Amino acid sequence: MLNVLVLHGPNLNLLGLREPGIYGATTLAEINQQLKEDGKTLQVEVTTLQSNHEGELVDAIHQAVDRYQGIVINAGAYTHTSVALRDAIAAVSIPTVEVHLSNIYRREPFRHHSYLAPVVVGQISGFGPESYRLGLKALVSHLQPKANNP
């Protein structure tokens, strides 16, 4: 069975309360619950982790080696600032899908650049909590192309 790590970056613990006009009313706990259910359907074990600390996210990526076959990450604001997260993803060579609730390209110019984009398999942005579900599905299809695209 594949093991997938879903990483949430800074401020995503406040989902539901935080700028609901942009990020919606769904809480992080609800998103995680849905992903775990999707994992059952896709036959993958989903583990979730949220941190507001860049170094903890870097550590989590390092510790994913030999434990997880794929990563889904919403790095929040670190998407636009963190060379360290990008280097961690590049270092471990674990296939990673980048997701965003909002469409980062429709927002302020400083959100248009992602340091992660060049080192991930692909990016899904703009579908609210559905971005995570699509990201998980895309990751599993990438890891098991035949099983999911008969």
Ligand code: DQA
């Ligand atoms: C976000 C977009 C980022 O620009 C922002 O800093 C976030 C959330 C999203 O999911 O839409 O914290 O990653």
